Amino acid sequence: MSKSCDSWSTVSLVSLASAGLSALCPPAVEAAQYMSVEQAEKAAFPDADRFDARTLRLTPEQLHSLDAVASVRQRGEVRQIDAWAGNKLLGTLYVDDVLGKVEWVTYAVAIGADGAVRSLEILEYRETHGYEVRMPSWRKQFAGRRLETPFHFGDDIKNISGATLSCSHLTAGVQRLLALHAQLAKSR
Amino acid sequence: MSTCTLRRIRPWLGTYVHIDVTAANDRVAETALHAAFEEIAAVHQAMSFHSPDSDVSRLNREAHLHPVAVSAGTQAVLLAARRFAQLSSGLFDPTIAPALVQCGMLPSPTAPDADKEAGWEDIEIDEGGSVRFRRPLWIDLGGIAKGYAVDRAIDALEHLGVHNACVNAGGDLRHFSRQGQRHPLAVRHPDDASRSVPLGHIANKAVASSGNFLLGRNGGQMDASPIVHPCHGVAQSRPRSVTVIAGTCCEADALTKIVSLLGRDASPLLVELGASAAIIEAPDTLQASPGFWSALGHGAPLGQPLHA
Numbered sequence: 001m002s003k004s005c006d007s008w009s010t011v012s013l014v015s016l017a018s019a020g021l022s023a024l025c026p027p028a029v030e031a032a033q034y035m036s037v038e039q040a041e042k043a044a045f046p047d048a049d050r051f052d053a054r055t056l057r058l059t060p061e062q063l064h065s066l067d068a069v070a071s072v073r074q075r076g077e078v079r080q081i082d083a084w085a086g087n088k089l090l091g092t093l094y095v096d097d098v099l100g101k102v103e104w105v106t107y108a109v110a111i112g113a114d115g116a117v118r119s120l121e122i123l124e125y126r127e128t129h130g131y132e133v134r135m136p137s138w139r140k141q142f143a144g145r146r147l148e149t150p151f152h153f154g155d156d157i158k159n160i161s162g163a164t165l166s167c168s169h170l171t172a173g174v175q176r177l178l179a180l181h182a183q184l185a186k187s188r
Numbered sequence: 189m190s191t192c193t194l195r196r197i198r199p200w201l202g203t204y205v206h207i208d209v210t211a212a213n214d215r216v217a218e219t220a221l222h223a224a225f226e227e228i229a230a231v232h233q234a235m236s237f238h239s240p241d242s243d244v245s246r247l248n249r250e251a252h253l254h255p256v257a258v259s260a261g262t263q264a265v266l267l268a269a270r271r272f273a274q275l276s277s278g279l280f281d282p283t284i285a286p287a288l289v290q291c292g293m294l295p296s297p298t299a300p301d302a303d304k305e306a307g308w309e310d311i312e313i314d315e316g317g318s319v320r321f322r323r324p325l326w327i328d329l330g331g332i333a334k335g336y337a338v339d340r341a342i343d344a345l346e347h348l349g350v351h352n353a354c355v356n357a358g359g360d361l362r363h364f365s366r367q368g369q370r371h372p373l374a375v376r377h378p379d380d381a382s383r384s385v386p387l388g389h390i391a392n393k394a395v396a397s398s399g400n401f402l403l404g405r406n407g408g409q410m411d412a413s414p415i416v417h418p419c420h421g422v423a424q425s426r427p428r429s430v431t432v433i434a435g436t437c438c439e440a441d442a443l444t445k446i447v448s449l450l451g452r453d454a455s456p457l458l459v460e461l462g463a464s465a466a467i468i469e470a471p472d473t474l475q476a477s478p479g480f481w482s483a484l485g486h487g488a489p490l491g492q493p494l495h496a
Contacts, residue, residue: 007478007493008475010474013468013474017386120199125204167199
């Protein structure tokens with residue numbers, strides 16, 4: 001016994017998976033509790049007394065023109081929320097979705113009246129996966145399951161140690177929203 | 189007694205940083221989360237290889253010409269990098285950036301070409317916080333800064349009085365609890381990253397993993413790993429993944445690189461640092477160092493003893 005404690009040990013992943021350890025480590029299945037849009041509004045503009053929201057449906061031409069800024073798949077429906085204190089515009093919060101490796105990431109970017117980014121928050125995140133997106137069969141298997149346990153995948157990431165998943169698609173999304181904000185500001 | 193649990197994710201350090209906090213009330217939890225993300229943002233801004241304004245970029249441009257003042261954080265990470273370089277006889281080397289640039293894992297910096305002979309011994313760190321390179325070289329703190337950022341965030345959360353916290357920067361994670369809470373730990377299955385393999389629980393410990401199976405890179409890079417041997421270049425077929433459990437995430441992060449290159453020969457160093465490791469090899473075995481399973485709360489090692 002003591003000998004085995006002093007040396008390296010070996011075990012197969014298959015036997016680990018069936019060793020009952022999963023009972024010790026249940027996947028978290030509660031709904032993701034990141035931020036609501038309302039929480040993001042208040043966090044970004046705590047001094048605001050009024051939020052004025054509308055939905056922008058980006059045309060294929062608009063989406064295409066934003067590809068020149070940064071290429072990432074954007075859902076194309078953006079919530080634009082102006083934050084007001086009295087009659088003073090404090091800034092605008094955009095709520096948007098970009099496609100990560102596998103799933104949509106919902107995020108909120110607050111842009112101040114000076115045109116600079118004030119904050120970036122992720123509201124919904126379901127992604128734990130990376131390379132499997134290349135395999136259509138992998139994607140298909142989640143078609144039904146996502147409805148039953150919509151946040152399951154993102155939720156257990158807090159206890160998974162693995163290789164880094166890049167966030168470059170989100171950076172691209174922010175660049176696109178900044179460009180969109182500048183376009184819209186001209187036409188206001 | 190009511191408590192407040194908050195979870196936030198923000199993009200920093202080139203990945204998604206998750207922070208979970210439990211505190212006495214929402215005000216403490218919000219304040220602590222804010223402070224923890226500030227720490228991570230500060231490390232990102234100081235140590236990004238990609239940003240031209242970072243300490244790292246300024247060092248790569250100028251430190252061979254004159255001493256460059258850096259933030260306390262950058263100095264601490266450089267000192268830690270040097271310590272790991274010494275402990276590993278140079279296997280851990282923060283000056284391998286040219287190899288990573290060459291194979292497209294890092295962007296080409298706006299800096300003079302690195303001297304091919306230059307290495308970590310050419311970095312001089314002054315006690316006053318300035319750094320000088322004896323020859324032109326490119327440092328990249330990507331092998332250690334993420335772990336350091338996690339440690340800084342945990343320190344801030346602890347200082348601000350939260351009950352429990354976990355900070356996970358893309359798989360480099362550290363858990364803190366003053367209430368004896370344990371944190372379940374799983375690693376990704378190297379053949380199917382959508383599956384995770386549960387290993388046990390950690391408490392007040394840090395974990396980091398290195399693997400070449402989930403880099404999200406395109407095309408021809410899939411076989412390459414960001415683990416670069418200082419003498420032999422970019423590794424092609426290292427272990428599928430390495431997981432290290434240590435007291436700090438900075439140590440765990442650095443040790444994953446050393447264990448990837450040394451395998452079981454890293455044992456003395458693991459013992460010296462009070463750390464333990466698991467190596468997952470294709471197709472399906474996990475080799476655990478002495479102490480790995482006990483760090484995860486198991487009374488005895490799982491599986492069979494492995495004789496050299």
